[in-house]
Amino acid sequence: SQQGEEDPQALSIQEGENATMNCSYKTSINNLQWYRQNSGRGLVHLILIRSNEREKHSGRLRVTLDTSKKSSSLLITASRAADTASYFCATDSGLTGGGNKLTFGTGTQLKVEL
């Protein structure tokens, strides 16, 4: 079963506005990652936040992590039409043999209109 639940499922905003997506998960994690997917193509990694971090920034992206509430949020500031995509959180529970096991959330479909 999916570990992460995201809300909202869909979000429509105007260019220049901020977009916030939330992710909740159920078990302990090593880290949490956010990915973007454009129109049924491959996923692009956006940001990784480790379990001992509370906040991380990358350009127009800000991610927070609250391990006590098992939740994370992704904020995209000053959105652009090119930000239109599906956004997934993914929790990493780690693997003993190498590699990392990512379990993806349900995703938020963001549409940024001109």
Added chain:
Amino acid sequence: DTEVTQTPKHLVMGMTNKKSLKCEQHMGHRAMYWYKQKAKKPPELMFVYSYEKLSINESVPSRFSPECPNSSLLNLHLHALQPEDSALYLCASSRDRVYEQYFGPGTRLTVT
């Protein structure tokens, strides 16, 4: 080179066919992954290879058979698939544990 390549981009196959999907990366990553993604759903992990050895099989039916011939190459052999196996198949790689994954563009598979 931070690219993961997948071939073919599209594949249509009958239920009695045998076909293979190919994935390649030249980033020196030691972990490689296969995911299956249905429309409007998140990717679901199928297999993980670490240092060319299968480390995770997420209870995938035997009609899907992964192979890792070397550290840069990952194959997924398909045989006797069902229409419900139609999906986007994504390959990914990562340096090792607790690192981000790099995804290929996927192979869109249709089983008729």
